[in-house]
Structures are given as structure tokens and as C-alpha cells.
Amino acid sequence: MRILVSNDDGYHSEGIHVLADALETLGEVWVVAPDRENSAVSHALTLHRPLRLTRLSERRYAVDGTPTDCVTLGICQVMKEHPPDLVVSGINFGANMGDDVHYSGTVSAAFEAAIMGIPAIAVSQVLGEHFSFVPAGRVARHLAALVLERGLPKGTLLNVNVPPRPPKGLRFTRLGKRRYTEGVVEDTDPRGRVCYWIGGGDPVWEPLPGSDFLAVAEGYTSVTPLQLDMTHEGLLLSLLQDAASWDLPA
Template structure:
């Protein structure tokens, strides 16, 4: 896999990570007891230099990069280098970098494996991607990993077999390809692979359209519903890849600047 360039030609070279010797932090947004986190932990633990798990004590989906300002966040030890945090996924990364791992920060942050795909517009809302983005803001390479819902949705559970079979090799490849400054990768595994051994496809994020809606849950009460994985973009994108039963890898950057408009407008307006 050749390095994926996501910025101008004069960008600094991508930063590779030597995965086999790396100090790795695992986090997620489904909570420290989630099956997807356990799958990732089992997969990564024997393959890296040192593993830490710092994750929310309960589900914190759709938290994006929310930080828990103006309230206490509790830290609960769950074993050696394993902690549950009463905050958001981004809180977990902040606590790792500035408190629990401050003497020896992680070389790589892995977020997931999320219970449900994070495609298209959901990259903006996902707590799984938000944790990886919080690491990237601080200059730490990061990968967010997710797996799609089955035909029966949440009730049908999630099939992590392709993650277990392909995840470690894919993480190795992305670490070797390197991370742009402020860059991360979003990886989405299909629930039903068309060809479990087919190469992952590098794809841009598609468009979901209105992925959230409101429904009444009582007098003067509303509940937010997420419709998930229903991309309206029929072009070549992450949705298209996953719908075809392929793994989608999307390079993401935390740089919010629209460089096309910046070049068009110049320095004054």
C-alpha cells in the first residue's frame, strides 16, 4: 500500500508508526465492556510493545469530540493499564495524554471496534471517530475502526470475524503508509463481506443526508433517532464500498479549513 497524500504537494511526509514496538492506546464510544473493544484488545495485545485501554464506563455514542467541561470526570481502575472513565471518548484521550500516560504517551490510538458503521456524514458525529480525531489534534496517529450492522440491526448483533481475520494486517499497512499531520484513518468493515480476502478500498466519505430525526417520547419530550448507514451518495465513496461487501478506508483530517475557498478568496475580501 503506497502512502495516501491528503494535502498539498508540499505537505510534510507521512509519519509511519512501527506497530510491533508501539505503545498503543485503545478507546471507544460503546463503553469499556463492549464486545468490539474486547475484540480489538485481544487482537492487538500480543502484537504491540505495550497496550493501554482507557474507555468510557458506558456507551457514549454520537459524542463526536465533546469534552466534559465544568464537571468532574471519574477514573476507575479495571486492571493493569486499563481504566474506565465517566466521560466522553475524547475525554479518555485527553486523560491518557495529560494524566495517565503523560510520562510515556501513546505512539498510536485505536478507537473501536464500533458497533455499527461510521460512514459519510456520520464521521462528524461519531464518538469513535471523535476519539481518534482528539488524538490527531494532539499529533498522535490514530485509526477509528467500525463494523456494520447486520440485516437485523442491533438485535442481530455484530459479526467481528472479518475484523479478527483482517484487522491486524490492515492496521500494520496503515501504520506503514503513514499519517499526515492532523490526519487519521476511518476504517469500516462490512457486516457481510462479499469476498473476505479482497483488498480494502481507499474511498472518500459519502453523504448520508438527514441521518437523525426526532420522535415524541412523552409530553414535551423528544428522542433523537439515528437512521444509520443509509447513504444517499451513489458515487464512488465509503458507502459504496461497504454496500459491495468491501472494507472502506477513508483518510480524514482535523483541519477544518476549506483550502479551495482560501485559494479562491486570497488574503482579503
């Protein structure tokens, strides 16, 4: 089995090395990761300049690009002769739950693998006092073994969030809902000019039953299946049934 590992915290982050080490017993692990932090870049793909791929050691590479760039290069260039059986992204420094999956470079790296037809898992470590990446590495290895054995439906991935303390167990969940207390913070730079920080306040989560946030808050690892197809089937059906009343031009 061949496993491609990437992340958005950068090649030198602790989480990605714990993850790669944890997966070594399952097969041949390749790491292709950004050469610097790329948090909250979502699914950005670099099209306006060439990318540099640096070989750091055997099966270990850094890219001066985004997490999506890394997975694309990993599959289409680094491992093109024998593509990976699985892509695992992480272990992210911080949670990726609820609405935040839309901003996450960690989750987007896994989505890129799903787009390219390869099963994928995104793993994030929720922060807290005295947290360790080691339990998240164990969870990642367990889930990776199951996915390698059983596979995943096309166009899907597993989004995993591990609580700060060793988890009590595992729950299958849905995405939760959160809001930030201050979306934008106004400030002044050293030259006296007004500037702005986005995402200034702490998130406030809704304790929705069955959600990823509630599972983590209660000490469990959350595993949320995500899909590429964002079509709202209910609204689509309603629009098709109501199309005549829209009086649309031919």
C-alpha cells in the same frame, strides 16, 4: 510499540475487547474507555466537573467521561511517561460513514489523538444479520501494523468501516452522503407532555462512486483518510482574490 485503545460504546462493549485482543500481537495494549455508552457525543470534552479514572486491571481503565476525555487522560496521564505510538478507537457497534463522522464519538476519539500528534485509526462494524466483530479485529490489526510501520501525515487519521459479512477486500474511499427519512419524531411521554426523538428514520445513502457507503454495500471494507484542517482551500483562494470587492472595514 505501545497502543492506546478507546471507544464510545463503553469499556464493557464486546467490540473494544475484540479490538484489544487483536492488537496484542503488535505491542503493549492499553485500554482507556468510557464507563458507559457515549454514542453520538462527537468531540465533547468534559470541563465542568472532575473526571474519575478507575483501574480495572493491568493496563485497563474506565473513565466517567467522553471518548475524547478518555484519549486525553490516556495520553496525558495514564501513559504520560511513555506516550502511545498509535491510538485505535472502536470497534464501534454500527457504521460511522459519510456525514455521521461529525457526530461519532468513535471517530472523535481518533481525532483527539491526531490533535495530540499521534497516528490514529477509527474502526466501525456495520451491522447486519449474524455479524461478528472478529473480521473487523483482523482488519484493525493489519492496518495498525501498516500505520506503525509507515506512519500517517500529521493531523490525519484512517476511518475504517467493515461490512456485516467477512469483507471481500479493502477499498480506499471518500466520505459518502446520507439523509434521514425522519429527522425528528414527535411523541408523548407518560405524563402526556409532548417530547421529541432526533434521528427517527432509517438513513438513505447516495451510491456515490468511490464513497465509503458504496464500498461497504458491495461487501468491501472502506478506509477513508480524514484530516483535522477543515479549511476549504478553493473558497479561501476565491475570497482572497475577491477581498477588495467586499469593501471590508479597515
